[in-house]
Amino acid sequence: MSESVSVRCPVCRRAHLFAAQCYPCACGAPVAPPLDPGAAAAPVTQRSWDEEWVTVRCAVCDRPAQWPRPELGCPCGTVLRIPVAGVDDAAPASPAEPARPAFQPVTIRTARDAVTAAALYLRWLGHRDVRRAELRAPSGVALAASGLLAQVDPTVRPAEPRDVECLWLAAMTESAACVYFTLAGYTDEARARADCLGVPLFVLDLTGTPQPVNDHADALTA
Incomplete structure (x- = not known):
């Protein structure tokens, strides 16, 4: 404490x-x-x-x-x-961890918490250089890491096929992989489109733990 x-x-x-x-x-x-x-x-x-x-x-x-x-x-x-004392100005290095501990979630109470939870999860997966992407997302916030583009949608509207396609196209432009996080889930059409395009889908529960929705998300977690 x-x-x-x-x-x-x-x-x-x-x-x-x-x-x-x-x-x-x-x-x-x-x-x-x-x-x-x-x-x-x-x-x-x-x-x-x-x-x-x-x-x-x-x-x-x-x-x-x-x-x-x-x-x-x-x-x-x-x-x-709130002012913070005695912190490093430089960003941390990003070595790959030889062993990965259990993910420790952050409770989601606000849209900012949802973005934080997704960023922490990506770091847990090994992407240490997570940052806000310059890309303007159609809804929510876009995050970027080396070779990865992620979208975090904290709205109460289930993601639709167009949302998945826009993320996939943006990632293709950057020659990067992509992953989608949402609080409200996905329509059946969006899940089918993601399966076709190879986009990992996660749902953020209120504990801040991303739950895999498709096989691509399971593979990314593993």
């Missing part, structure tokens, strides 16, 4: 007690971004993928990994970015 710090909203001046969420390192130890109690929280006025992730080293194995930068939603409607 990470330590709590006092955070004051600069807009409404409310004070909050905040503790950063812990995430599982590849070694199994919990990792939480170290908070800086001496720095003031700043309102989030615009989002940048690079600013939403921070590199933190595990205290047990010293392995660096990128985790979501802590944020707090104030009742006044302001989203606050």
